[in-house]
Amino acid sequence: MSRPETRITRRFQALKEQGRSGFVTFLTAGDPDPDTAREILLGLPAAGADLIEIGVPFSDPMADGPAIQASSLRAIKAGMTLAKTLDAVRDFRETDDDTPIVLMGYYNPIYIYGVDAFLADAKAAGVDGLIVVDLPPEEEGELCLPAIEAGLNFIYLTAPTTDDERLPRVVKNASGFVYFVSITGITGTKSANIDDVSGHVGRIKKATDLPVAVGFGINTPDQAAEIAGVADAAVVGSALVKVITDNLDAAGRAGPGTVEKVLDLVGELAQGVRGA
C-alpha cells in the first residue's frame, strides 16, 4: 500500500532540509479542562512543538504510567470525548494548517465511535496520523489498513522487545514515522539510556526508511537534546502532563499560570532539541 502524504511527511521532510531533529509534544485532550487544554494546544507551535500528539482519554490506559493515567481520568471527568477531541483539532486548524497532529490512544473509543465514521471525521477535522497503543500489526485489519485508505498515517510503536525478526512485520504498513518506545515499561516511569536508544534506532533504520521518533523515557531538555542527537524526533509527554498536575488547585482545577508554565517547559525542551 502506498503511504499517505500528510502534514507529518511534509514536516519531517522540512526538518531534514533544516538538518535538525523534531520535537513532539504529548498532552491529553481536555486536560485538565477543555478551555485550558485549548489554550495550551493553540500555543504549542509558537512554543516550539514541531509535531503535536493529542491523547484521547480512555478509562483503562494500560500502557501509561500514573501521570498520564490521572490526566486521562481528569479529562473524562471534565466531559472530554473522542468527538470533542476532533472538535479541538478542527478548532486548531482554523489558525494552523501546517503543524501535524497525531491522535494517540486506545482502540475501544474509536471502535465504539465506528471505524469508518471516525476516519472520515478525523481526516476532515485535520488529523494527520494515529497511534493506537493496543493495535499491533497482528490486528492491522481493524484500523491501520482502513486509515491508510482514508489518507491518514498509522504510526506503529516499536519496543526494545521488538527483535530484528519481528521489526519488518511491524514497519510493513507503518507510515509518517515509526515511534520507538525507549524503555520496557509504561510512560513516565524510567529514563531512557542513550546508548541503548542509539542501538535500537540503528536497528529500526535498517528495517525502514521512515523517520524514527523516540519517546516514553524523556523528561528534561538535556535528555531531549541527547535523544535528538540519535533520532529524528524526541517525544515528551509525562513531563508536560506533570506540569498540569502540579498546578492543580485544591479543587482539582487548573491553577493560575498553568498554560504559561506548560508552554515554558515546551520552549525549554524545544531549545534542547534544536541545540542538539
Place this chain on the structure above:
Amino acid sequence: MNKPNTYRAGVDEDGHFGIYGGRYVAETLMPLILAVEEAWNEAKADDDFWAEFHYHMKHYVGRPSPLYLAGRLTEHLGGARIYFKRDELNHTGAHKINNTIGQILLARRMGKTRIIAETGAGQHGVATATVCALFGLPCIVYMGETDVERQAPNVFRMKLLGAEVRPVTSGTGTLKDAMNEALRDWVANVEETFYIIGTAAGPHPYPSMVRDFQCIIGNEVREQLPELEGEGRLPDSVVACLGGGSNAIGLFHPFLDDDGVRIIGVEAAGHGLDTDQHCASLTGGRPGVLHGNRTYLLQTEEGQILDGHSISAGLDYPGIGPEHSWLRDTGRVEYVSVTDTEALDAFQLCTKMEGIIPALEPSHALAHVAKIAPELPRDHIMVMNMCGRGDKDIFTVAKHLGVGVTEE
C-alpha cells in the same frame, strides 16, 4: 448466522472466536504473547505436559471432584434431577486451581522465574499464591484497593503463602484496574515474568488455554454421569455462573457439540439490569476491546469502561471471556442473569437443604436452577457447577441478612 459444523474448533490461528478474542496489546507485550503462544502450542501437544498436569490434579488438587445428586434439593424443587459438580471440594476451595496449576507448569517450561496475577475477590490470588508456594516461585498479586479492604482474610492467606499483595489505587481501584496494573508490571518486567491470568479472557492464547485447563470439569462430568445414570447418558442441561467465565467454559465446552444438551450461563444482575449496578456483560453490555481481547463489555456511549457491581466479588468484572461472546451470538449457549437477592436466597436454600455452603458465585447458577427445575420433567438431568465454597462469603451474607458476625 449459519450453524458451524462444530462449536469446539475455536480458536483460529489469530486468536479469534468469530469476531471476538484477538491480541489487542501494546507492542512491548506482543513478543511475550507470541512466546507464550508458541510455548503453549508445544506444551499442549506434549503428553508429558499433560501427565504432569493430571498428576497434580489428582494428588494435589484432589480431582476428580465428585458428581453429586442433590437429592433433597431435587425433591424440594420437584422437577429435574439436579447434580452438583463439586469443584468447591478442590484444594483452595474453587475451580481456580485447575488453571493456576496449568499455567505455572507452562511458566516453568518457559524458564520464567517470577509470577504475577490479578485478583478481585482474592480466590485467583490465593490459587496463584498456592502454586507459587508449591513450586517455590516469587508471586506478586495485584488487587484493587477496595477489594483489599473487603477481602482481608484472602489477603492474609496470600501473604501466609508468601505472596506480595500490591493494592491498586489507579482508575477505580477494582478488578479491571488490578488487571491493568498486572499488564503494566508485565511490560516493565518482560524477561523473567509470567502473567497467570485468572479467567478465560485476555489476549490470545489465554482464553483458549485457560479453557483447556478448566475443561477437566466438563470432561469429568462426561465420565461420571454414565456411572450414575447408565451408559452413554449425557446431561439434558448444564448450568454455570459467569464472571470472566472460566468455570462455565470448562463445564460447557465438552458439551458444545452435543445438540441435546441445553447450556445455560448465569451472569450477575446485581441490583437489576434496569439499574447501573450489575455486571452482566453479555445481557447488559456491548462488544468492545479491553485487556487484549474483543468481547462484550460494560461501557459508556463513548467507550469508557464501567465498573460492574455484584454481591459476589468473583463475578465483579466488566468483561467476559471472548468465547462466551461468540457462543452468545451463535445462540448455542443461553445467557441469563440473576440478582443479588435471588443469589442470597439460593445460598441459604442450598445450605439448609444440602449441608453445602456454596460461594456466592455458584449461588447465582443455583438461583437459576431453582427457577427452571420445577418446570422440567423428573427424568431431566441437570448438572450445575458448584465452582466454589462459601466460607469466604459468610461475612458478606451475614451483613446482607442483618446478622452480626465478628471476623476473628
